[in-house]
Amino acid sequence: MINEKEHQNSKAKDMKLFFGKIVLYVILMFFVLEGATRLLHLNSEYPWFIINDHNIKTYAPNQTGYYTIGNRRMNFAQYHINKSGFNSYRDFNPTKDKEEVALLGDSFIEGLHQDYFNSIGEKVENALDNGTEVYEYGHSGYDLADVLYLMHTYEKKFELIDHIIIYLKFDNDLLRDTYAPDKYWVDSQYFLFSRIQRKSKFISYLKDIGFFEPVREMKTKMLSYVFPTEEAIKSSGDSASVENEKAKLYLENFKTLISKYPIDKTKTVFLLDKTKTDPLFLKYCDAQGYKYIDFSQEIENSKRPTTLVFDRHWNNNGRSIIARKIVEYLRTVEKPK
Structure with a gap:
């Protein structure tokens, strides 16, 4: 025993x-x-973002680091967040004496996928070679409401800027007709899993390569059964009719935003892809005198890829094409008086 x-x-x-x-x-x-x-350096390193004193979502000023994505360090780019909270090689100090260009938009303008010293703005400056300064007001997730509110808030500064170019994606940037900062996105940095990611680079890497995607997808599917999304409900309808209704809604949102935050048509232009923009919107812009730069043909005709292998953002070739289109436009317009 x-x-x-x-x-x-x-x-x-x-x-x-x-x-x-x-x-x-x-x-x-x-x-x-x-x-x-x-x-x-296999993990993603993303700059901290905040809602500043003007109720605008930007990055916390004066940060530097390396933005890494791709499961084999496919993209490794240095970022530099300036005093204004944007990824740029220069600070934004417009004056009456200099010629300045403002580029505004989402992550495509933000440019974390490329070294900050080889950005679209830098390419434009180098091509012009006349002392023009380019200010890149780009932030991931920005839509037209974000951009127009920013311009309205910094009105005095934008009055000094000579040319304003707004990158606009019709299907993404006109989903709302009023501005409110994305506080949830800012707060998400302090969620438990986000804090763990900040501490553990390996866990951050696992997330980047999709290791946790099955869990996230399972959660999404379970929630979709309980709370069906609006898109899922509408999917049974006629797709052409739905798209037409969306286009009308987006145009109305545009009109509402412009009425709240008017823009100077003499020095403001939209940067867009006509093939991905509803004709209804283009027709309205033409009728109302809103100018736009269309880069669709140059992107389509490029013999080399214009986007990253693992991501839809522009690669160096794509950014060079966009920069050339901007330069072509700037050479055809005079500095506003």
Whole structure:
């Protein structure tokens, strides 16, 4: 009986030792992978963003780092957040004496996918080679409401800027007709999993390569059964009719935003892809005197890829094409008086 108890105790100790070794090996393996991820810069590093004193979502000023995406460090670009909270190689100090250009838009203008010193704005400046300064007001997730509110808030500064170019994606940037800062997106930086990602580069890397996607997709599917989305409800309808209604809604949103935050037509132009913009909107712009730069043909005719392999954002070639279109436009217009 005693021998049997001793045998059971011995087995229990062996099991504890076995599981203890497993836990130890897992911890050691985690630290090895964490160290390798940090050493090779495989994880994403994203600048902190805030809602500033003017109720505008920007990055926290004066940050530098490397934005990394792709599961084998496919993209590794240096960013520099200036005093105004935007990724740029220069600060924004417009004056009456200089000629300045403002580029506004979402992540395509923000340019975290490319070194900040090789941005669209830098390419434009180098091509013009006449002392013109380009200010890049780009931030991931910006839509037209964000852009127009920013221009309205910094009205005095934009009065000094000579040319204003707004990147506009018709299907993304006109979903609302009023401005409100995305506080949830800012608060999400402080969620538990987000804080863990900030501390552990390996966990951040796992998220970047889609390791947790099955869990997220399962959660989304479960929620969709309980709370069907508006898109899912509308999907059974006629697609052409739905698209037509969307176009009308987006145009009305545009009109509402412009009425709230008027723009100077003499120095403001939209940068867009006509093939992805509803004719209804283009017709309205033509009738009302809103100018736009269409880059669709140049992108389509390029013999080299214009987007990243793993992402729809413009690569260096795509950015060079956009910069050339902007330069072509700037060379045809005079500096406003």
